[in-house]
Amino acid sequence: MNLDDMYEPNRRDEAAREGGKQSGENNAPLADREVPLPPVATLDHVHRWLDGEAPEPTGLRGEQARSLEFWHRMEEETDRRRRVVTPPYLADRIMAALPQTASATAIAPWWKKDMNLSPAAVVALAVGAFSLGLIAMRLVTG
């Protein structure tokens, strides 16, 4: 039967002082007897917490702890800004400044617009195109 022995560490020290032999358990590597520390958080953990992708980091020290404290203060301020609302008079001011009618048709670029040509313009364009064709043909045939 195994019993918990509260005085084991003291005995171990005594044994060490006496230079006596230690039990097999006492010969275990030091790492096996240590309580593992939480992983050291980096600035990346703080970013992930601020991004809502990770829980708030714990066990921070030094620079990281200061960073966390800093962002807690900034979050208080940004939360307040998130509650800011439009001044109540603004909607009326905008409505009063609107033109009388909204544009019912989209403003299309010139190449998408319908083209209106008079018969005279069509004849002029045809004569122009025919003349250009003649000139081009003469240039090609020499």
Add this chain to the structure above:
Amino acid sequence: MKSTVPADQVDQVDADQEIIARVLSGDRDAFSILIHRYSDPLFRHALGMTGSPDVAEDILQMSFIKAYSHLAEVRGRFDAWVFRIVANGCKDWLKNIRRTHLSYDEDDQPTGYANPEEELDLTELRSDLDRALQTLPVSLREAFVMKHVEGRSYEEMAELLSTTVGALKMRVHRAREALQALLEEKYA
């Protein structure tokens, strides 16, 4: 590409389209529904970008007038479309203010806080954060304001700014690091 728009957003788009149709058919007053529906997040954006409530109000007014004048051109989400008008209005204002070296009134503080006593206690932090934000490049400030002040998700930001989630995360992280470097000594 397959669109994965949430159902409530689809309803919202339909509701907006219905109002737009009413406005285009001559019901001018219906436009005020759209103003009330979207002005708060847009005002917060303009305020975060410019740091001045007066300028934010002017940008919002000009943006809604522009939206009204070009209402027939809306395709898809009205809120995303009007957001882009406001965001461009803010960028234009920032460009002009840099060019002319005009400075707006630094005492011109945001309005609309819930509790006036709370406001007094935090005036210093608020103005320090405003000043620090003004030193950031526009793209970093925009990303920080959208994430921390408007509380938008990276996915929503990516859709509104037509960029990637990764690029926005990078901008927000760089903005945080810059702000921390400027303000940590006083506030940590």
